[in-house]
Amino acid sequence: MTRIDAIIQDIKAKIATVTYTAGTRLPSVRKAAALYDCSPSTVVEAYERLVSAGILYARAGAGFYVAERTVPLSLAEIAPDIEREIDPLWVARQSLETQQHTLRPGCGWLPADWLYLEGVRRGMRTIAKAEDDVLSDYATPLGLPALRQLLARRMHGLGIEANPAQIMLTESGTQALDLLCRFILRAGDTVLVDDPCYFNFYALLRAHRVKVIGVPYTPQGVDTAAFAAMIDTHQPRLYITNAAIHNPTGAILTPSTAYQVLQLAQQANMYIIEDDIFADFEVTPAPRLAALDGLSRVLYMGSFSKTISASLRCGYIAAPNELLEDLLDLKMATGFGGAHLAAHVVMHALMDTGYRKHMSMLHTRLARARTYALAQLAKLGITPWLVPNTGLFLWCQLPDGVDAAKLARDCMAEGMVLAPGNVFSQSTDAHRFMRFNVAQCVDARVFAVLEAVMEKCK
Structure with a gap:
């Protein structure tokens, strides 16, 4: 250039x-x-x-x-000057547009036969016999009451005191995040995110025309010293993070870090969005910022695409009472009635007696896949940043001399989608890192392609 x-x-x-x-x-x-x-x-x-x-x-x-x-808004123009292979929007599109037989260790979801599709089918059969209004009407503004009551009970199990009137259903987790950003942010505001973090946080924040600052992430959570320094320097309006299992690192937030983050956010009068999309993958519940904060300045959100079905677009937001009315107006202005049918199917799947058994089996299946992936990656000289005991992801360092973006580009030519480190890094200093989805790594061809392409890179 x-x-x-x-x-x-x-x-x-x-x-x-x-x-x-x-x-x-x-x-x-x-x-x-x-x-x-x-x-x-x-x-x-x-x-x-x-x-x-x-x-x-x-x-x-x-x-x-x-x-x-x-x-017209061009998200590509707003982005920094980065290679297309490490552009979050490009990686997401490649993961979604590839053929069914394509290897996808870089995608962020489970294979179809790992999801709770039998529960979905049973729910759909039940709803097909429901009253006409279930199949024909718009949802109520807050969304299906029975599902919100169920979510309130599930949150209570995590220490989050939210009543059903504080919970609003959305058409997806992405819509939940978009609504919260529309509600909180104005163009030109500063937002803190983890570095690395879920890459679609970056992509969505581009559309809101805000300044995004990455804060280094550690195995215990965000680096609190750097977090305090960024607050002092940039006066951010918002911090967005994962609850419990972090994407892409697999790290678990510690109580000490959680308390420090909340204290700093309170001093700075800053909001926090806590995305808990991986809640059901936990073995032992980790601290929730929303629980420690009492849903004061923390807005809590999630969805069901990772465990039940990505085709059922249904998410939710739990928010302080004083904010919910205005959030509800924004939802009605931009989405009106919401995904009523999807909410009914999700509720039936969650209440199905087989869901808990399914998740128990899934934990075992992921543990085996993680062990297998770690062993195969070690043979290639690829080492984990940490070894998580739960979740989908391994955040790994590549051998000296191997660039993640080039490796992703060359593997794409061989029919395999990878997620190179700088997709997740605002500072773009993760060029030797790669995120692997262990559930998508059970096919031995993944490691055969990696080995062949890495050999050519030497």
Whole structure:
């Protein structure tokens, strides 16, 4: 990339994230030359190209300004300059668009025959015989009362005191996160995320045109010293994290770290979104920020796509009473009635007597898959950052000289989707890391492809 292209891209990113708003005067040519460490003529050329594109306009003797214009949102343009193979949206699309026979150790979900599909089928047969309104009507604003009561009981088991009136159903976990971000954030706000973290957090936050700051993550949870420093420097509005089992590392939040995070958030008057999508994979429940906080500044969310079915789009939010009315208005304005039929199927699956047995068997199956994957990866010199005792993922370091993005690109050519480390890293310093889904690694071909492609990389 030339210096001119780099300047153009930086200015576009600042406009997209509302660092530069319409009418903002850009740095003078001389100041910009010092800022970008280039010649004034390079800056002039970059500015002129942006004027030609209608992004800037010039005032004689006064400088260059951001034009007032409405353009379609391009998430790719908002992103930093990264290889397509480590763009979160690209990885998600590849995982979803590939053929059924494609190897997918980089995807974030269970194979179809590991899900609770028998419970789904029984639920659908029951609902097919239900009253007409179940099959035809919009959902109530908060969503199916019986499912919200069930969720309240499940939360109580984790120490979260939420009554059904504090729980709102959504059409998915992603919609839950999007609604919360719409509710809390304004363009230009700063959001803290774990580094590494679930890659779709980055992708979704792009659409909200906010500044995203990654905070280093440790085996005990977020690095609290770095967390405090980031709060002091950036005055963030929000922190987004996983509850319990962390994605992609598999780490478990400790009580000490949880208390420190809540104390710092309270001092900073900052909200926290706690995503608990992997709750049912736990063997021993870990601390929940929402439980320790009493649902004060922590907004708790989850869904059922990882254990029941990804086809049933049904998520939920538990929030403080004083926020729920406005959240409900936002839900109605953007989604109206919600996924009524899906909520009924999910409720029947969760209440089915076979669900607990299914999860017990799944824990055993994942443990075996984890042991197998660790052994096969070790033969290739791929080492885990930590060895989790539960969950889907292994966060692993590749051997010296092997770049994760290149390995992902070369494996894609061999019909296998991987998830390279920098997909999950805001700082993009995880180029030697890879996330593996152990449930998608039971096919020996995964390691045969890895071995063959890594041999070519040497």
